[in-house]
Amino acid sequence: MTHHAHQHEHHAHRHDGxxxxxxxxxxxxxxxxxxxxxxxxxxxxxxxxxEHTTATPGTIADVGSGTGTGTLALARRFEAARIVAVDQSPAMLDRLRDAARARGLTDRVRTVEADLDDAWPPIGSVDLAWAAASLHHVEDPDRLLRDLHGALAPGGLLVVVEMDTLPRFLPHDIGFGRPGLEERYHEEVARDGWNAYPNWGSHLERAGFEVVQERDFAFEAHPAPPSANRYARDYLGRVRSALADRLGADDLAALDRLLRDEAPESVLNRAELTVRRARTAWAARRP
Ligand SMILES: C[S@@+](CC[C@H](N)C(=O)[O-])C[C@H]1O[C@@H](n2cnc3c(N)ncnc32)[C@H](O)[C@@H]1O
Structure with a gap:
């Protein structure tokens, strides 16, 4: 497994997302x-x-919850748990509350607006903490890990998840005459520091955790569900605007063809999209 270099972390903080x-x-x-x-x-x-939780968690914290993907999945799985979603973005938390309401989860899901660069908010003792694609955003992740160690009950579990590779959608032969478009733009966004993070294992240990397991999760959806077309369009649109000055003219032209919504060859209309991605997760226990 490769881990991305960490030197662009600050950059990533600003660009990723x-x-x-x-x-x-x-x-x-x-x-x-x-x-x-x-x-x-x-x-x-x-x-x-x-599988790694030893007792049914009473309180779960979603660290950098965003719109609540993790919050909702955790609420579904751990039916007795209360979930506290922590994020700095009021807009994300608004959306999360709407989603929780729509699923009848308001009594179990609470949102806390907090900047994790300041401190972990005082939400009380936590049995399970989940930080997905968020730890690398924080300016001082080691401080946050120490805070989380303090917030977890003894025996509590912290799960850190990162995207190992950014999502991929395109067949290799696409590029309209110059195959390998996706590999090239991935190289460029990596240079830009998108999603850069270290192997969190040693950081977790330094914060006092025992790393129970580190695991890679690879996933491929083929045929991709219909929402994959919109996902690919949004994602490639971001790539197109972020790399406007950096990709060659032929690659930009190829992206433009893929982003022309009315065209049959566009990512919005293509039937044969495959979505691939991989994540790495660390499960760490507070002894
Ligand atoms: C890539 S999103 C991941 C969201 C979610 N965990 C998921 O897996 O879908 C990163 C989230 O971290 C939040 N975040 C970044 N820096 C933060 C900070 N300093 N304090 C609190 N939240 C932060 C962002 O607002 C964003 O919602």
Whole structure:
């Protein structure tokens, strides 16, 4: 398994998710589409979390919850648990509360707006903490890990999840005359520091955790569900605007063809999309 270099972390903080490029509503849409397309993938992960919990968790914290993909999946799995979703974004938390209401979960799901760069908010003792695609956003992840260690009850479990590879949609031979479009734009966004994170194992140990297991989860949806087309369109649109000055003219032209919604060859209309992605997860216990 390869881990991305960490030197671009600050960069990643600003670019990954595109807070500055497209605004939070756009990111919230993308997170929801992601949840839809990768629902079976998330279920595998939550099953794995379940296998590592020694007692039924009473309180679960979703660290950097976004629109609540993890919150809702955890609430479904752990039917007796109360879930506290922590995020700095009021817009994300609004959407999360709407989703919880729609599923009849308001009595078990609570949101807390907090900037994790300041401190872990005082929400009381936690039995299970889940941090998905969020730890690498924080300026001082080691401080947050120490805070989480303090917040967890003895024997409590922290699960850290990162996207090992960014999602992939396109067949290799696409590129309209120059195959390998997706490999090339992935290389560029990696150079830009998107989604850069270290192997969190040693960080977890330094914060006092015992790493119970590190595991890779790979997932491929073929045929992809219908929402994958919208997901691919949103995602490639972000790539197109982030890399406008960096990709070659032929690659930009190829992306434009894929993003022309009315064209049969566009990602919105293609029937043969495959969605692939991999995540790495660490399960760590507070002794
Ligand atoms: C890529 S999203 C992941 C969301 C969610 N965990 C998921 O898996 O869909 C990262 C989230 O971390 C939040 N975040 C980033 N930095 C933060 C900070 N300093 N304090 C609180 N939340 C933060 C963002 O607002 C965003 O919702």
């Amino acid at each position: 595109g807070h500055t490029h497209r605004g939070e509503a756009g990111l919230a849409d993308l997170l929801d589409l992601d949840a839809e397309v990768f629902a079976p993938h998330l279920d595998d992960l939550i099953t794995w979390v379940d």
